[in-house]
Amino acid sequence: MSKTIVDEYPSMKVARESEEKAEVTPLKLGERIKSIRTKLGMTLEEASQQTGLARSTLSKIENEQISPTFQAMQKLAHGLHIDMPQLFEPPKKIQATGRRDITRKTMGKPHPTQTYEHELLATQLSKKKMMPFKSRVRARAFSEYSDWIRHGGEEFLLVLSGEITFYCEFYEPVTLNEGDSVYYDANMGHMLVSTSAEDALILWVTSAG
Template sequence: MNTKAKPGSVLKNLRLANGWTLSEVSRRTGLPVSTLSKVENDKMSLSYDKLARISRGLEIDIGVLFSTEGPAAPLSLVTGRRSITRAGEGRVIETEPYEHIYPATDLLNKRFVPIVAEIRARSLSEFSELIRHPGEEFTFVLEGTVELHTDLYAPVTLEVGDSIYFDSGMGHVYLSAGPGPCRVLSICSGEESQLIAATRGPEAAAAASDAGESPAPPTVKRADRRRAGRS
């Protein structure tokens, strides 16, 4: 059964449970108080890099932000974990440039984050700034033509079946460069569970300002079979 993603509500509950003020969460994550307030009140959506900032700053698995439960216990050394996401399932975060479908959100303390993304943006002008988050990212084109822009390389065009692996600390955005739908599978190394603690440092406080972010209310909907998988 599909469930709606409500990271803002989870963030608020987590903040109140820990006795944190919005200012304290802002200090930990590097996100402005105004942005956090809008997120908690479901008036602003979050891109992956901002979700990653919150998970690093609060030292939680990014999956916690999609869960109705609190943070899980520390990751044990026992292996054998698995999570199955059926076609049409997954948590969805929708922004103007992208629609992100997050599979396996029931599995916490992941070492990487899988994302199926529908790319809608067609111009750099649709972004207030390039996206960046610590770690590495692998992207495989499922449908359409993708144009990847970064701050260190010339734009590169990727067709169906092409893939790219890059340092996600480098500023980057994906654009749809074809006439039809554009979808990719991205695997991001997240600073979650023990990795979060290992990367804890002043970078959150020095994170780029979000002043140019659009305040448009987010749209949260179910992942359908056409986008989340082929039946």
């Protein structure tokens, strides 16, 4: 196989790679502003009202037809509730990691406790940002707990079957039935009891602390 001149002179290859790495994609400020606005769920009209800039002016800025003045950028930052430097941050490149873990019915990892019978899901993945698990709520009274349960992160709970009473230290107890859900700060003391004839079954998803 014939060699190219770059293969013959490795130093040239290093230099070329360094130049390629040094290339910086120019920031398209209009696209950046539009991206921020759409992520906030704002229409052009709503953004116009929030920033005090005319709708036509905003449209021209977003379509790179005009460059915003410093005063206009101040209004944009204030109206979009962001700091000025955020307007110049390039959008983060989304890269798929290809992680996947299937858990067949009843094939989760059992983890029984005094008040719950947990079935841990997606146990093959390490360093997960969320921990999903199903739980059968054995507890039938508040007094079965020696103290509040609390841990880092946030938590989502969905009742799959039965009925529970959800207790937490800053709110009144609430009854949740099949299909009901609650999202809460897991640092706040919380606990569950089954109030249906059969033990309630729930899905829990806990974020990393």
